[in-house]
Amino acid sequence: MAMEMPRGRKIVVDGDACPVKKEITACARAFEVPVLMVSSYDHVLQADEGVTVVQVDRGADSADLYIANHIAAGDIVITQDYGLAALALGKRCRVLSNRGQEYEDSNMDFMLEGRHARAVERRRGHYSKGPKAITAEEKNLFQHKLTKLLTLLQENVQQ
Numbered sequence: 001m002a003m004e005m006p007r008g009r010k011i012v013v014d015g016d017a018c019p020v021k022k023e024i025t026a027c028a029r030a031f032e033v034p035v036l037m038v039s040s041y042d043h044v045l046q047a048d049e050g051v052t053v054v055q056v057d058r059g060a061d062s063a064d065l066y067i068a069n070h071i072a073a074g075d076i077v078i079t080q081d082y083g084l085a086a087l088a089l090g091k092r093c094r095v096l097s098n099r100g101q102e103y104e105d106s107n108m109d110f111m112l113e114g115r116h117a118r119a120v121e122r123r124r125g126h127y128s129k130g131p132k133a134i135t136a137e138e139k140n141l142f143q144h145k146l147t148k149l150l151t152l153l154q155e156n157v158q159q
Contacts, residue, residue: 012035040058099138
């Protein structure tokens, strides 16, 4: 049986178009950590044992704002959104991308600057391709990274 995580710690998922929901659920069950999946009404998510689903308005930032208002220090946030990642880091959360990259304060300025530059290009009419579809190998890597993070956090609690 897994050791109990600190009271209140949860995994919070930016569920709109998140390709690793099953992997998140599997890791959360193994470590007995609750999951909060947040998405707009445009995306249908299923609640499951240990998984709470919250659906919000279709507004561009509705899910991000809900998440930002419902996270606390020690939570794990899963998102591809750099702005939400920056907010979560400011609240002392651990943040992973859907591909397993851990966002940190040290790389956030660079990422936000890149996001701004791409937004400027889009306003000029220059569009780039979106991210490639996630592969099975990348899903496995994500699950490995999340498991490693949960193990690290669990070991720190036991000391």
